[in-house]
Amino acid sequence: MITKEIEFTVNGQLITLDVDIRKSLLDVLREEGLTSIKQGCGVGECGACTALIDDIPMDTCMYLAVWADGKDIRTSEGESRDGQVSKVQQAYIDAGAVQCGYCTPGFIMTSTAFVEKYKGQKVDRDLIRKEHSGNLCRCTGYETIVCAVESCLKD
Amino acid sequence: MFDIKSYEKADTVKQAIELLSANPDAKLIAGGTDVLIRLREGHEEFSSIIDIHHLEEIKGVEMQDNMDVRIGAGMCFTDVIESEIIDQTIPIVAEASGTVGGPQVRNVATIGGNLCNGAISADSVASLCVLDATLEIEGIDGAREVPVTEFYLGPGKIVLTHTEILKSIYIKAENYMGFGTHYYKYAMRNAMDIATIGCAAAIKVDEGKVETLKLAFTVAAPKPTRATTAEQFSVGLDATSENIEKIAKKALEDLNPRDSWRASKDFRLHIIETLAKRVITAAIIDAGVQL
Numbered sequence: 001m002i003t004k005e006i007e008f009t010v011n012g013q014l015i016t017l018d019v020d021i022r023k024s025l026l027d028v029l030r031e032e033g034l035t036s037i038k039q040g041c042g043v044g045e046c047g048a049c050t051a052l053i054d055d056i057p058m059d060t061c062m063y064l065a066v067w068a069d070g071k072d073i074r075t076s077e078g079e080s081r082d083g084q085v086s087k088v089q090q091a092y093i094d095a096g097a098v099q100c101g102y103c104t105p106g107f108i109m110t111s112t113a114f115v116e117k118y119k120g121q122k123v124d125r126d127l128i129r130k131e132h133s134g135n136l137c138r139c140t141g142y143e144t145i146v147c148a149v150e151s152c153l154k155d
Numbered sequence: 156m157f158d159i160k161s162y163e164k165a166d167t168v169k170q171a172i173e174l175l176s177a178n179p180d181a182k183l184i185a186g187g188t189d190v191l192i193r194l195r196e197g198h199e200e201f202s203s204i205i206d207i208h209h210l211e212e213i214k215g216v217e218m219q220d221n222m223d224v225r226i227g228a229g230m231c232f233t234d235v236i237e238s239e240i241i242d243q244t245i246p247i248v249a250e251a252s253g254t255v256g257g258p259q260v261r262n263v264a265t266i267g268g269n270l271c272n273g274a275i276s277a278d279s280v281a282s283l284c285v286l287d288a289t290l291e292i293e294g295i296d297g298a299r300e301v302p303v304t305e306f307y308l309g310p311g312k313i314v315l316t317h318t319e320i321l322k323s324i325y326i327k328a329e330n331y332m333g334f335g336t337h338y339y340k341y342a343m344r345n346a347m348d349i350a351t352i353g354c355a356a357a358i359k360v361d362e363g364k365v366e367t368l369k370l371a372f373t374v375a376a377p378k379p380t381r382a383t384t385a386e387q388f389s390v391g392l393d394a395t396s397e398n399i400e401k402i403a404k405k406a407l408e409d410l411n412p413r414d415s416w417r418a419s420k421d422f423r424l425h426i427i428e429t430l431a432k433r434v435i436t437a438a439i440i441d442a443g444v445q446l
Contacts, residue, residue, distance in 0.1 A: 062191040133346030134257025
């Protein structure tokens with residue numbers, strides 16, 4: 001087994017690991033207890049494993065864990081603070097954008113990055129859809145998800 | 156877990172080349188969106204990897220003193236799309252890059268990897284073909300330059316030898332200045348799909364007549380292909396809708412699409428002609444000419 005020492009932050013917490021170079025970041029994050037990261041397709045199509053790496057949405061299933069060295073990683077767990085869900089998470093609840101929930105944490109992270117990037121700018125629904133096209137949801141039909149994202153941009 | 160048997164990280168291009176020379180089984184990994192998928196599928200030929208994911212030397216977009224544009228092969232598609240230099244000089248490359256996979260894929264997949272993967276459906280390659288891009292390659296025996304139109308040998312096959320690495324993509328000023336361009340990817344879905352046919356055009360129109368037309372297709376032959384018969388036929392013609400139809404018909408002479416589960420040959424031929432018309436028309440409009 002080849003290992004490599006890496007150091008990164010996850011949701012603000014510094015982690016040092018001697019990581020097996022064969023592992024994906026998805027494997028490592030789940031082993032660290034961050035089970036909001038889901039393995040869906042495993043080939044970068046469904047986005048259920050999306051985390052923010054230096055604030056950019058990435059599919060962690062096809063991202064080597066060793067690449068996380070020195071990076072700042074955010075998952076849906078870290079978006080809730082002091083028992084309070086984030087604005088994006090609350091918007092998903094309010095819009096009824098959560099059904100079975102499997103895709104939700106990945107969507108939340110894509111939306112979080114989207115809202116941070118486009119806050120205060122004029123954004124149409126097509127752009128919301130385009131920027132969420134790397135996340136699949138088989139329940140909602142996306143309409144409620146688009147509404148949730150839209151509501152976050154309003155104020 | 157990926158079945159990686161040997162792993163080396165290269166910090167410079169030189170080091171990557173040395174590592175490749177030392178291990179005849181090694182493969183480079185950059186963005187990983189092709190290599191890791193192959194590994195997951197159990198392709199053993201990818202089990203020795205040399206990591207160039209972080210290699211700064213092959214990143215960046217620069218405008219040179221002579222107005223030529225250099226794109227680092229290790230640039231991810233999102234950085235290509237958001238580059239101001241690309242937007243102002245060769246927007247067709249950004250347009251084409253925006254059709255790759257989905258946002259998460261574009262955030263990590265590299266433009267160089269897209270070419271080196273050798274897929275005949277590569278989304279960036281048609282745009283680079285109509286810009287007559289030159290590829291800067293370095294290997295153990297030295298450096299060389301290869302036109303992108305000669306980079307592909309067949310499906311999944313490219314000219315790189317084992318020790319060679321694609322460093323940069325160059326687009327000469329004379330190949331983008333004064334050209335109107337357009338790219339269209341025809342696929343079954345608007346995202347996360349592989350092109351059924353991709354079509355790019357770059358056109359220069361002078362006093363209502365076609366001065367130069369460059370027209371390239373993906374998935375229309377065993378490798379990305381320029382429709383040279385149509386290009387030569389178009390020179391000197393009036394830029395009119397009737398002539399565009401004739402040029403589009405000519406494009407079929409250079410192409411040889413295949414039957415596959417994605418689309419039949421007949422359907423692809425139909426798409427080729429339709430796209431040729433649409434894309435040439437849009438490129439003419441982009442050149443500021445009224446049809």
